Amino acid sequence: MKILVIGTLAFDALETPFGKVDKIIGGSATFISYSASYFHSPIYVVSVIGGDYPQETIQDLNGRGVDFSGVEVRPNEKSFFWAGKYSLDLNSRETLATDLNVLADFRPQVPEAAQDADFVLLGNLDPVVQQNVIQQLKRRPRLIVMDTMNYWMDTQMDQVLNTLRMIDVLTINDEEARQLANEHSLVKAARKILTLGPKYLIIKKGENGALLFHDNLVFFAPALPLEEVFDPTGAGDTFAGGFIGYLATKNDINFASMKNAILYGSTMASFCVERFGPTRLFNLTRPEIKQRYQQFLTLTHFETDLLT
Amino acid sequence: MKILVIGTLAFDALETPFGKVDKIIGGSATFISYSASYFHSPIYVVSVIGGDYPQETIQDLNGRGVDFSGVEVRPNEKSFFWAGKYSLDLNSRETLATDLNVLADFRPQVPEAAQDADFVLLGNLDPVVQQNVIQQLKRRPRLIVMDTMNYWMDTQMDQVLNTLRMIDVLTINDEEARQLANEHSLVKAARKILTLGPKYLIIKKGENGALLFHDNLVFFAPALPLEEVFDPTGAGDTFAGGFIGYLATKNDINFASMKNAILYGSTMASFCVERFGPTRLFNLTRPEIKQRYQQFLTLTHFETDLLT
Numbered sequence: 001m002k003i004l005v006i007g008t009l010a011f012d013a014l015e016t017p018f019g020k021v022d023k024i025i026g027g028s029a030t031f032i033s034y035s036a037s038y039f040h041s042p043i044y045v046v047s048v049i050g051g052d053y054p055q056e057t058i059q060d061l062n063g064r065g066v067d068f069s070g071v072e073v074r075p076n077e078k079s080f081f082w083a084g085k086y087s088l089d090l091n092s093r094e095t096l097a098t099d100l101n102v103l104a105d106f107r108p109q110v111p112e113a114a115q116d117a118d119f120v121l122l123g124n125l126d127p128v129v130q131q132n133v134i135q136q137l138k139r140r141p142r143l144i145v146m147d148t149m150n151y152w153m154d155t156q157m158d159q160v161l162n163t164l165r166m167i168d169v170l171t172i173n174d175e176e177a178r179q180l181a182n183e184h185s186l187v188k189a190a191r192k193i194l195t196l197g198p199k200y201l202i203i204k205k206g207e208n209g210a211l212l213f214h215d216n217l218v219f220f221a222p223a224l225p226l227e228e229v230f231d232p233t234g235a236g237d238t239f240a241g242g243f244i245g246y247l248a249t250k251n252d253i254n255f256a257s258m259k260n261a262i263l264y265g266s267t268m269a270s271f272c273v274e275r276f277g278p279t280r281l282f283n284l285t286r287p288e289i290k291q292r293y294q295q296f297l298t299l300t301h302f303e304t305d306l307l308t
Numbered sequence: 309m310k311i312l313v314i315g316t317l318a319f320d321a322l323e324t325p326f327g328k329v330d331k332i333i334g335g336s337a338t339f340i341s342y343s344a345s346y347f348h349s350p351i352y353v354v355s356v357i358g359g360d361y362p363q364e365t366i367q368d369l370n371g372r373g374v375d376f377s378g379v380e381v382r383p384n385e386k387s388f389f390w391a392g393k394y395s396l397d398l399n400s401r402e403t404l405a406t407d408l409n410v411l412a413d414f415r416p417q418v419p420e421a422a423q424d425a426d427f428v429l430l431g432n433l434d435p436v437v438q439q440n441v442i443q444q445l446k447r448r449p450r451l452i453v454m455d456t457m458n459y460w461m462d463t464q465m466d467q468v469l470n471t472l473r474m475i476d477v478l479t480i481n482d483e484e485a486r487q488l489a490n491e492h493s494l495v496k497a498a499r500k501i502l503t504l505g506p507k508y509l510i511i512k513k514g515e516n517g518a519l520l521f522h523d524n525l526v527f528f529a530p531a532l533p534l535e536e537v538f539d540p541t542g543a544g545d546t547f548a549g550g551f552i553g554y555l556a557t558k559n560d561i562n563f564a565s566m567k568n569a570i571l572y573g574s575t576m577a578s579f580c581v582e583r584f585g586p587t588r589l590f591n592l593t594r595p596e597i598k599q600r601y602q603q604f605l606t607l608t609h610f611e612t613d614l615l616t
Contacts, residue, residue, distance in 0.1 A: 185534070185536055228496075
């Protein structure tokens, strides 16, 4: 099983109530790759970097089964850069800088070896770029997962809708779901979005968990109540990485396996927010991941008591 | 087992994006009594009303095992009145009028028959009134549950803390928990609040479910994703009523039974919000309640899949 990931490899400058970092690796593909690699490899990344993206990170990811042959390197240019500052309660953030740099004219090139990928994760990018990637594939993957955001809906809703028709799973947050469906009720919004292409819809609600919708089925996964969230950057991408990594180990892709994929995605995200950027994802162990997954069992377990 | 409820019996004027009603019965004790009566009776209400509180409601509640001997009637005065208007997304509301009327000098009088109550629910009232009720009891009840709100913390934090030392279960919302503990992290806030008196803490997060804390244990109960919320008024009181009503049917009051009490409380609240005021609580059936509780099972059920 091959996983193909399209996303950014970038640098971030971050400021949270707990600290500040001027330059740390970031970008959706960084978080996704680290997270997914705990479950499955090979993972093929399609992205673009400048000469400044750290060689050690590439080597580290290579060692985890992450293939960079689809990553265009422009030695004399700079990688994508984002700077943001979080509010005191971490529920909102302000973008201080967005330097597209190499990303400005990014033309993804799926390497030959990944054109028969089984699992494809389209990170949050221009919807036309997302379509372009799908068109380069030699056969229909088993599963295409798409992330997007309000920015693309504001500026290119038609193209977002075009990508939606080509994919299987959409992951967005609650506000984006409401915007996409033009419905305040998430249940109504979900029903509408499931007519637009995706067979599965995951609505992420941050510290309030995630909802999975499929046909008339709904599953709710809580987020772990955490003592402290240090830096939420990349939590959504880490979630998506754990989600697709877990699924790539399964024979059956269905509502039941997606439930656990969400729980493992949430597990990985709960680690991510404990440190700046992807730092916490560098040295996790399987027993740690397993133990945290088990916290979800404890958190939601109860003995059924039906009224007589 | 006797349930004792202290709260308001009132009239509300409500405006939601879906409609408007000029005068409908409301007040915490109304919602609590209707909700709890589906699980257990007798329920003794301690409150005060004017001559305007409908005789039919009193008769209806009497028929459900709700005793009004602790309700002071002042025939020539008016019942407590509250008018509020909800925002489009129902997440905030504006108070348009608060006419205390009979509530202005309310001195609760626990009737003889309820002075040996087993389960006591202190609705959201002046903390001194709440203490006064506890002091009238002949013996320590099996369980005292307290509701409160930011208003009392803003104006009488010392008295809120005094009541906290006398109770077993505190139910508040997430913002109130943060305010009470002066901690943003709910996990940290909960740990602090559990040192202030209550052995159990329920943090209600509205459409995002509820958390139960006890010692080092945490349980998360989701809210049902609803197609449409028509009017959130009284949802918290309805939750509390289902919670205490369910517990009154149990021999063991512990973390396990509290989990189900929260699920039944949430079940009742999910009905409440479907119509104006307590209307939906007038004619529920046990099979309906059972069926909705089962939706919680479906919503959160998954087959454990531990990593190897």
